[in-house]
Amino acid sequence: MLVTHLYHSGCLVELEHHSLLFDYHQGELHINPNKPLYVFVSHRHFDHYNPEIFKIIHPHITYILSDTLRHKHEAHYVDINQEYDFNDIHVKTLLSTDEGCAFIVHVENQTIYHAGDLNWWHWDDEPRKDNEYQEITYKQEINRIKETIDLAFVVVDKRQEGDYLLGLQYFLNHVKARYIMPIHYFGDYTITKQLQQEKLNNPYMAEIIPVHHQNETFEIF
Numbered sequence: 001m002l003v004t005h006l007y008h009s010g011c012l013v014e015l016e017h018h019s020l021l022f023d024y025h026q027g028e029l030h031i032n033p034n035k036p037l038y039v040f041v042s043h044r045h046f047d048h049y050n051p052e053i054f055k056i057i058h059p060h061i062t063y064i065l066s067d068t069l070r071h072k073h074e075a076h077y078v079d080i081n082q083e084y085d086f087n088d089i090h091v092k093t094l095l096s097t098d099e100g101c102a103f104i105v106h107v108e109n110q111t112i113y114h115a116g117d118l119n120w121w122h123w124d125d126e127p128r129k130d131n132e133y134q135e136i137t138y139k140q141e142i143n144r145i146k147e148t149i150d151l152a153f154v155v156v157d158k159r160q161e162g163d164y165l166l167g168l169q170y171f172l173n174h175v176k177a178r179y180i181m182p183i184h185y186f187g188d189y190t191i192t193k194q195l196q197q198e199k200l201n202n203p204y205m206a207e208i209i210p211v212h213h214q215n216e217t218f219e220i221f
Helices: 051-055 128-142 158-163 166-174 190-197
Strands: 002-007 010-014 019-022 037-041 061-066 076-078 083-086 089-095 101-107 110-114 149-155 177-183 216-219
Touching: 002 177, 019 101, 037 101, 061 083, 076 083, 089 128, 128 166, 149 166, 158 190, 166 177, 177 190
Parallel strands: 019 037, 037 061, 061 076, 110 149, 149 177
Antiparallel strands: 002 010, 002 216, 010 019, 083 089, 089 101, 101 110
């Protein structure tokens, strides 16, 4: 499996027979034209959705979009907490704590999770009830994940300052994952070194992929 961190939350996954593109915002796209391409958009915020995706030239492309983008383009639109089949891939959705959905994709005996903006958002200047909603909803949705995740794209956002690990740590404690690629960097890759210095509780021994720059590709198994 080849995994490319494009920019921010945009990621490209190339498997033996499929390519998956998540939340493209910017970055160089090198997509194999011989494998069907599935393009996922978790919600309509500018840092997760770029209409340039509809200019991608590919012989076999399927768009799977959050219904927050409904009626904008010809595509498959998905709702929260639902399951769908698109050709030979199976997709589950979770409720985002911000807007839209997160994706769990079953393809080629692999299970891939992309958070979108599903995160334990906690902001010191927000009302307590809003922070409580974020915590309750995030835990509720992550607890819906019962399967082993082979590759998880999990939000780690330094703007949360001392609370930036809340979502990742809860995910590590409650989801059995093989590989985790942090996302939502806004191009600030100093977070990689910072994460390596953290003492995370990691009971399932997930390998956290260290992203150092835009358009970095990793081969994982």
